[in-house]
Amino acid sequence: MARADTAAIAGGVPGVVLMEAAGRAVARAAMRRFRPVRTLVLAGPGNNGGDGWVAARLLEQAGWPVVVAPLALPRPGGDAALAAARWRGPVVPFSAAEAARAGLVVDAVFGAGLSKPVDGLAADVLGAVRCPLVAVDVPSGVDGATGEVIGFAPNAALTVTFFRRKPGHLLYPGRALCGETVLADIGLPASVLPAIGPRAWRNGPWLWRILRPGAASHKYARGHVAVAAGKGMTGAARLVATGARRAGAGLLSVAAPDAATAAVLRAGDPGVIVAEDRAALLADVRIGTWVIGPGLPPDEGTRALLRETVSAGRQVVADAGALRAAAGDPAALAGCAVLTPHAGEFSAVFGPPGADRPGAVRAAAAATGAVLVLKGADTLIAAPDGRLAINDNAPPWLATGGTGDVLAGIVAGLLAQGMPPFEAAAAAVHVHGEAARRAGPGMLAEDLGSVIAHAIATYWLD
Known part of the structure; x- marks a missing residue:
């Protein structure tokens, strides 16, 4: 996904536009499946967190009660920092207590490219969730390339991913943790695929005759x-x-x-x-x-x-x-x-x-x-x-x-x-x-x- 983003941005699609589209897809998917409840958006410091900040803003604009709990603030000057700056709603501590009292949680902590285990505070907070959870791209802790859990990963009711599914959406145990998986079009052009040269596919008649x-x-x-x-x-x-x-x-x-x-x-x-x-x-x-x-x-x-x-x-x-x-x-x-x-x-x-x-x-x-x-x-x-x-x-x-x-x-x-x-x-x-x-x-x-x-x-x- 990161390579597709990079190729699209190099081709003239601004990164912030892609982030807005991703956050919009998450918000729409949540609104179609859940009623308005106290919603906690857990936001990581990267682009996955940026998608979460956007989703929070759009849910609040739709009348939902939303708070954001950042694990860490985004790096200044990046697309995620811009998305965070547009948030005017409440910011609460990234804590197990906040997670336990939410009616819906949006997990935008870590994405499919996670390279280190989810442990410590992040694992404690994700583990404290007692309500339906919407994952952005993958549940935090699921390796997008293998489906393996790196440290801890929550069990999502809904996962919203973008452009193409990742192997982790199809491979166990990640597949079982994703819940319903929604593939959203966020404006990434199919023309970026040849440059990426994908070598893995979901099996189906599009591969054989x-x-x-x-x-x-x-x-x-x-x-x-x-x-x-x-x-x-x-x-x-x-x-x-x-x-x-x-x-x-x-x-x-x-x-x-x-x-x-x-x-x-x-x-x-x-x-x-x-x-x-x-x-x-x-x-x-x-x-x-x-x-x-x-x-x-x-x-x-x-x-x-x-x-x-x-x-x-x-x-x-x-x-x-x-x-x-x-x-x-x-x-x-x-x-x-x-x-x-x-x-x-x-x-x-x-x-x-x-x-x-x-x-x-x-x-x-x-x-x-x-x-x-x-x-x-x-x-x-x-x-x-x-x-x-x-x-x-x-x-x-x-x-x-x-x-x-x-x-x-x-x-x-x-x-x-x-x-x-x-x-x-x-x-x-x-x-x-x-x-x-x-x-x-x-x-x-x-x-x-x-x-x-x-x-x-x-x-x-x-």
Whole structure:
């Protein structure tokens, strides 16, 4: 946001105009959602505080009872100092007592670019709030780049941000602290974006395209996916197969490790091809995409299969056992197209992601040359070139056993149809969330199959 402000100001938009627009957006959002009550504006010394001074003035002009409590006065000569000088209302101490008796609090203490922990007096005052809180840009203490809490952060009922959402609005725990997030236009021109060169986006169909099957399309044109099944864990392969087929793959083969496993698999969906000769499947150049890992043990046999498949030039989606087999050895995953770890698998291979999860997944993608999908409530999709998508459409009931296998299948199904790895992974994650929303609370992984195709169809482009 600071870079966008700087670019806009350099392009002729006065900073004080942007600050007035931001404060106006905060005041309007508060007036639309709350009735007039004793309102306390907590103002920091920077531009975030300047937005708060403006909001206070506009709320008071609208007849609201408003007081301002500055943590510190703005630097003289800056835009925030000008905004503070225009305030003619009451100024009260920045204290826990004032926070506790307010009917509404506007948190304009620190913004998204916070670099030090919120502690001491600031934490005490924010922690004393007992009423709805409106955050300016982000709740103070939330890192706008990672969503992590630096020291203390309050729980906002409403967050008003500007120009574009920040990663911290989409990533937990920050996302949970923002409450309702309103994105306000404050006059920053879209022309500043190319100079900034954003490398992170909210995941959605603006990042990828799923083409509607053509009238002349046939099963061979829509790709052939193979899934390596494990002994005694046939359910995982079946779920992968469901995801890939429902995502549009024209053909699906399951490579069984032995005759007994093959017999179990053949008793399942009749449209799935079951083969016991894994080598023959691997030699078939028409089968360009493989899923390796679900239902497989984390052992040398799985590592060998992964190496062999990658060496054969196939696109590989690696999950579960294939990731655990590479514990502590990220190089073993080099050459894969997409990796789909959950937090535990990621930590086993690459080490704990730490506070900067976006940075960690980007580094893992760059190290392996694969697109990295770190699964969770706020799934991150990173490309080796640094692009990052943050997914926010997954409902909480998606967190149930087997759904990750279905996701690996969706990724493979889209890859097989020709989507590039980053786009295929991002689209698959979004479709996965939309399918779960349609399936509804209480869904099982098996329920996703009936709704994936309908979810995909909502994104079809001609």
